[in-house]
Amino acid sequence: MKAFNAFYYSFSPAVASTMIQSPILQEAVKLLLYPLVAVLRSASTMFNALALAPELAVTVSGLVASALIGVMYLSPLATIACLRSRRGRRKD
Numbered sequence: 510m511k512a513f514n515a516f517y518y519s520f521s522p523a524v525a526s527t528m529i530q531s532p533i534l535q536e537a538v539k540l541l542l543y544p545l546v547a548v549l550r551s552a553s554t555m556f557n558a559l560a561l562a563p564e565l566a567v568t569v570s571g572l573v574a575s576a577l578i579g580v581m582y583l584s585p586l587a588t589i590a591c592l593r594s595r596r597g598r599r600k601d
Contacts, residue, residue: 544581548574 552574559566
């Protein structure tokens with residue numbers, strides 16, 4: 510934990526300072542965090558639904574969170590990469 514704290518606090522004051530000065534950046538970060546909050550709520554709901562079997566609840570909620578984070582954040586990037594690669598092939 511000490512290593513994480515040292516890493517985090519090595520750059521977080523600079524990031525916070527930059528964000529305070531840029532309302533546009535603040536809104537962009539908020540928009541990027543909303544899907545994460547929704548994913549974590551879904552995983553929490555799944556955990557609570559399976560609370561009678563704690564090991565299963567942890568496993569399933571972790572899988573749900575991982576899958577939804579992938580869908581929310583990685584699939585748009587993959588779509589953009591595919592579209593760019595198709596455009597590159599058409600020019601050849």
